[in-house]
Every structure is written in C-alpha cells, then in structure tokens.
Amino acid sequence: MNALNSIVFVLTVFTTIVAADRKLHVEWNPGCVLEDHCSKFSKLTYIRADGENDTVHFVLDATFKPSLVIVVTNRDAVIQVNYTADRENNIKFTESPHYTFASVFNNLYEFNDVNDTANIKNGQNFIKMDFKKFHWNTTQSINNNNESVEILLTSNSYRAPGINKTGIVSVTLKVYGKKDIGSKLPHLVHTPESGELTLTLNNLNTNFTKSRFAIELLTFSSFPFNKTEELSSNTFSDDKLSGGTFLNYLLNAKGDVEGGGFLSWKPVVYKAENTHALNSSSTIQYDIHDYHYENDWINTPLFNMYGNSLFGNSSQFLLKSFNVSFGQPNDEFYAKSNYTYWTFLVGIGAPPNSSLGFLELSIIASLLLMLTITMILIFCIFMRWMSSKRNSLVYGQ
Amino acid sequence: MEENHPGSSSIVRDNHEDDCKVTWTHPSHIFQRLIALFLMCLIGFGSYFCFDNPGALQDDFIQDMNLTTSQFVYLYSWYSWPNVVMCFIGGFLIDSVFGIRLGTIIYALLVVLGQIVFAAGAYLNALWIMIIGRLIFGIGGESLAVAQNNYAVLWFKGKELNMVFGFQISFARVGSTVNFIVMEPLYRYVKKQINIPNYQSLSIVLLVASLTCVLSLLSALLLAWQDKRAEKLLHRKTPEATEVVKMSDVRYFPKVFWIVTFIIVFYYTSIFPFVALGKVFFEKKYNFSPDSANLINGIIYIISSICAPGLGLVIDKTGRNLFWVFISILGTLISHMFLAFTFVNPYIAMFTMGLSYSMLASALWPLIAMVIPEHQMGTAYGIAQSVENLGLAVVALLSGIIVDSDGYYMVELFFCLLLSAALLLTAILWTCDSMNKGILNMSIKQRNQLESNKPPCPEKQNLLQNNDITED
Numbered sequence: 001m002n003a004l005n006s007i008v009f010v011l012t013v014f015t016t017i018v019a020a021d022r023k024l025h026v027e028w029n030p031g032c033v034l035e036d037h038c039s040k041f042s043k044l045t046y047i048r049a050d051g052e053n054d055t056v057h058f059v060l061d062a063t064f065k066p067s068l069v070i071v072v073t074n075r076d077a078v079i080q081v082n083y084t085a086d087r088e089n090n091i092k093f094t095e096s097p098h099y100t101f102a103s104v105f106n107n108l109y110e111f112n113d114v115n116d117t118a119n120i121k122n123g124q125n126f127i128k129m130d131f132k133k134f135h136w137n138t139t140q141s142i143n144n145n146n147e148s149v150e151i152l153l154t155s156n157s158y159r160a161p162g163i164n165k166t167g168i169v170s171v172t173l174k175v176y177g178k179k180d181i182g183s184k185l186p187h188l189v190h191t192p193e194s195g196e197l198t199l200t201l202n203n204l205n206t207n208f209t210k211s212r213f214a215i216e217l218l219t220f221s222s223f224p225f226n227k228t229e230e231l232s233s234n235t236f237s238d239d240k241l242s243g244g245t246f247l248n249y250l251l252n253a254k255g256d257v258e259g260g261g262f263l264s265w266k267p268v269v270y271k272a273e274n275t276h277a278l279n280s281s282s283t284i285q286y287d288i289h290d291y292h293y294e295n296d297w298i299n300t301p302l303f304n305m306y307g308n309s310l311f312g313n314s315s316q317f318l319l320k321s322f323n324v325s326f327g328q329p330n331d332e333f334y335a336k337s338n339y340t341y342w343t344f345l346v347g348i349g350a351p352p353n354s355s356l357g358f359l360e361l362s363i364i365a366s367l368l369l370m371l372t373i374t375m376i377l378i379f380c381i382f383m384r385w386m387s388s389k390r391n392s393l394v395y396g397q
Numbered sequence: 398m399e400e401n402h403p404g405s406s407s408i409v410r411d412n413h414e415d416d417c418k419v420t421w422t423h424p425s426h427i428f429q430r431l432i433a434l435f436l437m438c439l440i441g442f443g444s445y446f447c448f449d450n451p452g453a454l455q456d457d458f459i460q461d462m463n464l465t466t467s468q469f470v471y472l473y474s475w476y477s478w479p480n481v482v483m484c485f486i487g488g489f490l491i492d493s494v495f496g497i498r499l500g501t502i503i504y505a506l507l508v509v510l511g512q513i514v515f516a517a518g519a520y521l522n523a524l525w526i527m528i529i530g531r532l533i534f535g536i537g538g539e540s541l542a543v544a545q546n547n548y549a550v551l552w553f554k555g556k557e558l559n560m561v562f563g564f565q566i567s568f569a570r571v572g573s574t575v576n577f578i579v580m581e582p583l584y585r586y587v588k589k590q591i592n593i594p595n596y597q598s599l600s601i602v603l604l605v606a607s608l609t610c611v612l613s614l615l616s617a618l619l620l621a622w623q624d625k626r627a628e629k630l631l632h633r634k635t636p637e638a639t640e641v642v643k644m645s646d647v648r649y650f651p652k653v654f655w656i657v658t659f660i661i662v663f664y665y666t667s668i669f670p671f672v673a674l675g676k677v678f679f680e681k682k683y684n685f686s687p688d689s690a691n692l693i694n695g696i697i698y699i700i701s702s703i704c705a706p707g708l709g710l711v712i713d714k715t716g717r718n719l720f721w722v723f724i725s726i727l728g729t730l731i732s733h734m735f736l737a738f739t740f741v742n743p744y745i746a747m748f749t750m751g752l753s754y755s756m757l758a759s760a761l762w763p764l765i766a767m768v769i770p771e772h773q774m775g776t777a778y779g780i781a782q783s784v785e786n787l788g789l790a791v792v793a794l795l796s797g798i799i800v801d802s803d804g805y806y807m808v809e810l811f812f813c814l815l816l817s818a819a820l821l822l823t824a825i826l827w828t829c830d831s832m833n834k835g836i837l838n839m840s841i842k843q844r845n846q847l848e849s850n851k852p853p854c855p856e857k858q859n860l861l862q863n864n865d866i867t868e869d
Contacts, residue, residue: 239805
C-alpha cells in the first residue's frame with residue numbers, strides 16, 4: 001500500500017513538473033568545511049534543481065568510477081555528506097528520496113576488430129580498463145546564471161599494471177534548468193529532470209591498428225518504479241536536430257507505470273571535435289544484463305547512499321549493465337581520427353520528445369495550402385467537364 | 398543530366414536513297430545505319446555515365462576530401478551554370494560554326510578533358526580544380542546531347558527517327574544506371590589494391606570512368622568518318638544553318654509557355670538534386686549499404702530506360718497530356734512524402750517516382766510544341782532548358798546548404814514544396830486550358846479532328862495564334 005501511495009505521489013509530482021523550469025545551484029563537495037581535507041577523499045559535484053513542488057538532485061562523483069546519480073525528493077530536502085565517516089551511507093538526504101536513478105561508467109574496452117565488423121562480439125585481444133583507475137580531475141565548471149551547468153571531468157593518465165594508456169579521456173555533464181536542446185550535434189532534447197553525459201576519447205594510444213573502443217555502463221534504479229529495464233529503439237523522420245540520424249535508443253526503467261529513470265541516445269559517435277554529420281560514425285548497443293558484482297558497485301556513490309543494502313537477496317534495486325561499442329564497418333577504426341565523442345541523456349520522468357519547429361510548420365502549412373487550392377481547381381475542372389459531357393448528351397454537341 | 402529534346406535541333410534536309418539495290422557497305426544500307434545508331438548511342442554514354450559519378454560516390458567524396466554537403470553540390474551546380482547559356486549556343490555552334498562532325502568531336506573532347514581535370518582535382522585534393530573540371534564537362538555534355546540529336550535527324554529523318562530517339566534515351570539511362578552500380582565496388586577495389594590516400598583512390602576511379610568518355614570520343618571520330626563517307630556517296634548537301642535562336646521571339650511567347658517552363662523547373666529540381674544527394678540519404682535513413690543505396694538511387698534511371706518508350710506510347714495513343722502531367726507530378730509528390738514522413742520500404746516510393754519521371758518526360762515537353770510555332774521551337778526549347786539549368790544550379794546549391802544546416806527531412810520538405818508548386822501550376826494551366834479550347838488536354842481523337850477541321854494556315858501560325866489561351 002505504501003508503495004502504491006509512493007507511486008501516486010511521485011506521479012503527481014512528475015505530472016506537475018513536466019516542462020516546468022527549475023533553478024540550478026552547483027556545489028563542489030557539498031557541506032564540506034575544510035575543502036582541502038574533503039578533496040583528498042571526495043570528488044563530488046552536486047547540482048540542485050529546485051522546482052515548484054520538488055527538487056531533483058544531480059550527484060556527479062569522480063572519486064572512483066565516474067557516476068551520475070539523480071535523486072528526486074521533496075522540495076525542502078537537503079543533501080548531507082559526512083566526510084569523516086566511513087563511505088557506507090555517508091551521503092544522505094534530510095527527507096527520504098522518492099526515487100533514485102543512476103548511470104555509472106564501469107569499464108572501457110579496447111578490442112582488435114580484425115574483420116572490421118565493429119561488433120564487440122567479433123572482437124579479439126580485449127583490453128579492459130576500469131574507469132576508476134583513470135585519474136579524474138574536475139577541470140571546468142560553467143554555471144550560466146543558474147540556468148544551465150556544465151561540469152567537465154578529465155583524465156590524462158591510467159594507472160594499472162600492464163596497461164599503458166596516454167591520451168585524454170573526459171566525461172562532461174550538462175544540466176539545463178528548462179527544456180532545451182544540446183548545443184552540439186546530435187542536439188539531444190533536455191528536460192530539467194535530465195542531464196547529458198558525454199564521453200570523449202581523445203588521442204588515446206591504441207594497441208592494434210584495428211582498435212575500436214566500447215564501454216560498459218551500469219544503471220541503478222530504486223524501488224518502486226521499475227520491475228525491469230528494457231532497451232527499445234524508435235525511428236523518427238525529422239533529423240533537423242540529429243543531423244542525418246533517424247534512430248533513437250531508449251533504455252527505460254519502468255514497471256507497471258511510466259516515470260522511472262531512462263537513458264536515451266542516438267546511435268552516432270563523432271570522430272572530430274566538430275560534431276558534423278560528415279565526421280560521424282555509429283554505435284552498436286548490446287543486451288541489458290543483471291549486474292551484481294559488488295566490487296564495482298562499491299566504487300560508486302550509490303554505496304555511499306545505500307551501503308550494503310545494494311546487495312543481497314533482499315535488495316529492492318535494479319542493478320543492470322550493458323555495453324555500447326563505437327564505430328561502424330569501413331570507418332577506418334579509431335586510428336583514423338584518434339577521437340571519439342559519444343553523448344547520451346540520463347534522466348527521470350517521461351523521456352523528452354522533439355517537437356516541430358516554426359520553419360517545418362510553415363513549410364507544411366504552405367504545402368497543404370497549395371494542395372488545397374490545387375484540389376479545388378481540379379474539382380472545378382471536373383465539374384466543368386461533367387457539365388460539358390451532359391450538354392453534349394442533351395444537345396448532341 | 399537534363400532531358401534533351403530534338404525540338405531544339407536544326408532541321409536537316411532529307412537524304413535520298415538510290416532506288417537501286419545497295420550492298421551492306423553502302424551508307425543507306427540498314428547495316429550501316431545500325432552501326433551509325435550504335436555509335437550515336439555510344440557518343441552519349443560517357444557523359445551520362447560520368448555525370449552522376451559524384452552522386453554514386455557521394456559519401457566517399459565527402460569523407461575523403463573532407464567536404465561539406467554544401468561544397469559537394471558545387472559539383473552539380475557548376476555543371477548546370479554554363480548550360481544556362483550553352484543551351485542557346487551549343488546547337489547554333491554546330492549548325493553555323495563547326496558543322497556537326499567537328500562540333501561533336503569538340504564536345505566529346507571537352508567531356509573527356511572535363512572528366513580528366515575532375516579526376517586531377519581529386520588527385521590533388523583540390524575542390525576548385527574539380528569544379529573547373531565539372532564546368533568543362535558541363536559545357537561539353539549538354540551540347541553533345543544536342544549533337545547526338547542532330548546526327549539522329551541527319552541519318553534517320555523520315556525513317557525510324559522516333560525509335561532512334563527512344564534508343565538514345567534508353568542508352569543514356571543505361572549509362573547512368575551502370576554508373577550507380579559499378580562505381581562504388583570499383584572504388585572499394587582500388588582502395589583495397591593500391592595503398593594511397595583515399596582521395597587519390599577516388600581520382601583513379603574517376604580516371605577509369607573517363608575511359609567511357611574516351612569511348613564516346615572514339616565513337617564521335619568513327620561516326621564523323623562514316624558520316625563524311627555517307628555525305629560523299631549519297632551526295633548529301635551540308636545542311637544550312639536554318640535556325641538561329643532569336644531572343645526577340647521571347648516577347649511573343651504565350652503565358653502558357655512560361656507556366657510549362659516553370660513546371661519543368663519545379664519538377665526537375667526535385668528530381669536531379671535529390672538523386673545527387675540520395676545515396677547518403679538512403680544510407681542514413683534506411684540503413685542501406687553503399688551498394689544498395691546506389692542501386693535504389695539509380696532506380697529512377699533503370700525504370701526510365703525500360704518504361705519510357707512504353708509510357709511514351711501510352712501518351713501517343715491517349716493524348717490528354719495535362720492529365721498525365723498532373724498524375725506524374727502527383728506520383729512524384731507522394732513518393733517524396735513517403736520518403737520524408739515514413740519509413741515504408743523506399744523501393745515503393747522510388748519505383749513510383751521512376752514511373753512518374755518517365756511518364757512526365759513524354760507528357761510535359763510536347764506541350765511546348767503545342768503552343769509555340771515551329772519556327773520558334775528552337776528558341777522555346779532553348780529557353781526552357783536554360784531556365785531549367787538555372788533552376789537546377791540554384792536548387793542544387795540550396796539543397797546542399799539545407800542538408801548541412803537542417804538535415805534530410807527539411808530538404809525533403811523543400812522538394813515536396815517544389816512539387817506542390819508544380820502541381821498547382823499544372824492545375825492552373827489545366828483550368829485555363831479547359832476554359833478555352835482545351836488544346837493541351839485533348840485526346841488523340843479530338844486532336845486529329847481539330848487538325849482535319851483546321852483550314853490550311855501559314856507555317857508561322859501556331860495553334861493558339863500567338864495568344865494566351867486565357868484570352869478569348
């Protein structure tokens with residue numbers, strides 16, 4: 001019964017916040033008194049998006065594996081981080097969250113695509129790189145009048161025995177306080193309840209001439225929305241925003257009702273900083289699996305929030321993983337440009353849809369107008385022809 | 398490549414056969430004429446094959462030479478720009494300056510040269526050189542088609558002329574189709590075999606394609622020799638320059654002519670620029686492989702090469718040109734709408750578009766001949782083709798810019814808009830026609846009745862006595 005009440009409550013909240021603007025506040029290691037001390041243990045960026053009835057909290061953590069946790073609470077709830085306590089349960093909210101959804105960069109894979117299929121299943125000589133072993137730094141934070149926030153995490157070193165990687169790996173988070181579109185292709189449509197995560201692999205040295213990269217993403221979804229997660233794709237005709245891409249993938253955490261978390265992306269990567277259709281290549285996405293490997297979940301801020309309740313048979317959370325590989329056959333592998341840019345949206349509530357722009361509407365309206373006039377003229381011609389036929393029958397002309 | 402119509406070609410005197418029996422070596426023997434026909438078809442093959450080389454390798458051009466779509470379409474617009482003028486003077490130069498033999502050889506040479514410069518531009522990764530190549534190619538290509546028509550008239554007038562034109566068009570379409578089928582595999586083969594930068598592989602493929610133009614040039618040389626020999630043996634007189642385009646005639650052209658011209662412009666600008674950009678559209682929207690995308694993109698030409706003669710016959714038997722024009726434009730509009738708004742198997746839309754395109758060519762162009770007197774026909778067709786080329790050059794540029802800035806959906810909407818304008822103009826034309834004598838939409842029976850009832854009239858008088866059909 002409690003669960004049902006919770007569903008009804010959060011649904012009401014989601015309904016009221018649809019397309020409503022939110023005010024953003026950014027904080028680095030929230031609640032930390034001695035910044036130098038906190039920074040040694042924590043690389044936490046916190047964005048608070050206040051709406052009229054509720055608050056959406058974005059927690060971007062780069063302490064271990066780069067992770068974005070999105071939490072919905074009542075409007076007055078405040079995050080509390082205990083930097084001196086053990087990690088387990090040291091991140092709390094003053095009021096219980098209604099819903100939590102998270103996405104975690106778990107592993108980066110390099111594989112030798114000898115047959116140029118771009119499919120990870122046909123790859124050879126896999127090299128697995130744990131995202132927590134990259135040395136992450138928050139290098140840039142842009143706060144645009146509390147209307148949009150951009151956080152950039154970068155790493156230029158990877159520390160693990162036997163794997164020598166140079167180059168820059170970066171993760172960017174962009175959050176908008178109102179419904180908007182991303183500034184670069186594929187121009188994802190944002191809601192205030194979503195954040196755009198971008199992964200960039202710039203100038204990474206490769207072990208093979210036919211190297212391609214893939215990532216393993218983890219997703220977390222809390223009770224009560226989701227019974228399962230499913231990956232679906234839908235096609236759309238208007239590629240104005242996506243520049244020649246007509247497909248969208250949606251990983252939706254939903255159960256009997258809509259409103260859970262989602263990941264949404266276009267199957268396109270860009271092979272140059274200028275994200276233009278001519279620099280594009282594709283992604284391949286793979287099946288979703290249950291993922292209960294504790295060592296990986298412990299290295300995420302979810303462990304700081306939920307502790308050991310993440311694990312075990314009594315766990316009421318959905319812990320999933322899936323892979324995405326970058327590139328398509330005949331695109332000359334990662335080595336062609338030594339650059340890969342992939343972006344996706346993480347959010348809660350109804351996944352955003354793009355709507356027809358003014359120009360499209362104007363063209364369609366003119367088209368319909370011309371067709372209507374044409375049909376009227378043709379009708380007149382037809383009537384005239386009918387009457388002349390009748391006359392010729394009557395008067396024998 | 399635009400439609401070319403014999404209406405603009407010069408009138409050539411009939412050649413008389415000897416009554417006596419001729420051997421197969423004699424120019425008036427059917428065997429000799431068949432050889433001439435084959436050579437005439439080959440003359441156009443190279444230019445039609447190479448015209449759509451960029452379209453067949455669109456994504457390769459864009460990636461290998463790091464072009465935007467807006468830059469890529471220069472390769473088409475710079476083909477069209479010179480033909481805004483060449484439509485008038487190409488035929489005139491053949492008739493009055495070079496003569497048909499030398500003229501054909503010069504134009505065939507320009508086509509070869511243009512294609513080689515085009516390939517050199519790819520080798521040097523220099524777009525501006527490629528554009529110059531396409532410009533030279535354009536000057537040669539369109540005029541070569543006029544020369545081809547003139548040869549056909551010279552050799553076949555009063556015999557099998559319509560069939561010969563049919564053969565030439567079908568062969569030209571085969572050239573376009575073969576281009577779409579072979580260029581991509583050829584490019585992949587060269588890329589695999591020769592380890593050079595991709596844009597240089599592209600240039601090698603373009604150079605190989607130029608062999609078809611060389612073949613056309615050889616055909617032009619052989620036909621020139623054959624024609625010279627025929628002229629000697631048949632004592633054929635060199636045709637006089639009978640028809641010079643007179644721009645002053647334009648002021649006498651009725652409004653109907655201009656409406657037809659704009660229908661031509663609006664229609665063809667939704668076809669040729671679409672084919673130029675179609676390959677990547679099919680790859681991106683329908684996830685086709687490059688080979689399959691080329692196949693479906695070239696389906697318009699395949700259907701045209703097969704169905705055009707049959708559909709032409711349908712119009713010959715039924716008349717009702719405006720009705721068929723309306724149906725053709727409507728069919729093309731529906732095809733574009735399917736491509737713009739749906740993910741239904743695109744073969745359905747392209748098949749419909751191919752049929753409509755083939756039908757329209759037979760139904761629309763003769764409308765000009767119905768409203769313009771014979772002595773002004775050359776000027777009228779020249780102007781129609783000139784305006785068409787102007788439209789193609791501008792729309793090709795616009796399409797590239799739209800694809801770059803707003804994507805394929807928007808460019809498809811743009812094509813739908815052009816076709817809606819063509820459809821509206823057709824409806825207006827039909828309305829005007831039906832309010833008058835209905836000449837443009839008569840059945841063959843009605844047309845024959847009109848012809849038989851008509852008193853003998855001076856040659857210069859046209860069906861509408863140079864008045865707009867809107868005026869009584």
